[in-house]
Amino acid sequence: MKKLLYIVLTLSAFQVQAQFGKSLFSKDPIINLENFDRQRIHWGYFLGFSNFDFKTDYKTPGNDIDVKGQTGFNVGLVGNLRLYEYIDLRFEPGLYYASRTLTYSQFNNDRDGLREVKATYINFPLLLKFSSLRTGNVRPFLVGGVSATLNLSSNSKSKDDNFQQKFRVKPWTQNYELGFGVDLYFEYFKFSPSIRGVFGFNDELIRDNDPNSPWTGNVQSMKTRALLINFTFH
Numbered sequence: 001m002k003k004l005l006y007i008v009l010t011l012s013a014f015q016v017q018a019q020f021g022k023s024l025f026s027k028d029p030i031i032n033l034e035n036f037d038r039q040r041i042h043w044g045y046f047l048g049f050s051n052f053d054f055k056t057d058y059k060t061p062g063n064d065i066d067v068k069g070q071t072g073f074n075v076g077l078v079g080n081l082r083l084y085e086y087i088d089l090r091f092e093p094g095l096y097y098a099s100r101t102l103t104y105s106q107f108n109n110d111r112d113g114l115r116e117v118k119a120t121y122i123n124f125p126l127l128l129k130f131s132s133l134r135t136g137n138v139r140p141f142l143v144g145g146v147s148a149t150l151n152l153s154s155n156s157k158s159k160d161d162n163f164q165q166k167f168r169v170k171p172w173t174q175n176y177e178l179g180f181g182v183d184l185y186f187e188y189f190k191f192s193p194s195i196r197g198v199f200g201f202n203d204e205l206i207r208d209n210d211p212n213s214p215w216t217g218n219v220q221s222m223k224t225r226a227l228l229i230n231f232t233f234h
Contacts, residue, residue, distance in 0.1 A: 029136040032185040036234070037082070037134070044078040044190075048230035052098035052119065055200070057220040065219075066103040069226075073097050076123070078232055088129040090143070096121040098226070102167070106214060115167045115215075120152040125177055137185040143196065144178045149224070151204075161208040162215035168206035173224055175200050181230075192232040200224035 036042070053069045076094025083089055100117045107113030127145035151171050160166040181194025200223035207216040 044234035046230040046232040048074045050228045052226040055223045063106045068101045070099040086131050090127045094123050122150045124148045139183040147175045149173045170204045173204050190234040196228045198226035
């Protein structure tokens with residue numbers, strides 16, 4: 001997945017430089033899509049990559065859980081409502097595929113000590129976008145807001161738990177999101193790469209049936225964290 005990301009970014013850079021570099025980054029560029037941001041409403045879509053993690057707090061020190069996120073893929077739609085000249089309201093529903101590997105240090109075997117937690121998320125973020133003054137065909141921005149996320153792979157209805165190798169989390173979580181990016185205006189479309197962090201509000205772990213479970217008994221809270229890299233086209 002990392003190699004694929006590198007190839008996509010490299011090809012995109014060459015494409016921009018070859019076809020649009022002169023008009024986009026020159027000292028006196030041709031202004032593309034001059035009235036695009038004056039639209040009351042416009043639409044788009046995004047493709048990207050993500051890395052999901054857990055922020056884990058414990059009741060007592062010791063036997064920490066090592067969480068490693070794997071690079072996942074995301075895709076979704078964008079609806080943009082212009083509120084003021086520099087402020088937009090955005091709704092960006094998306095589908096996110098994620099995977100995490102949890103390692104429990106107190107076990108000596110992989111069967112008990114490893115849990116691969118795969119997730120398919122539907123994310124519903126409502127964001128405010130704060131744009132700077134446009135310079136030529138470039139316009140940086142900040143974005144922030146809240147989101148609700150549905151995990152289609154939560155195992156929340158399963159009666160089995162970690163004693164049967166079933167890791168369970170709650171189906172719905174709430175988050176806040178913060179990020180930044182840049183709008184690049186080309187002749188026929190606007191391209192907006194961005195980076196955003198996702199931080200869960202609530203504990204999403206479902207404890208095992210045994211309150212002294214070695215997998216969940218010492219966990220005070222387990223909250224989602226994620227890094228999103230999106231490439232948006234309007």
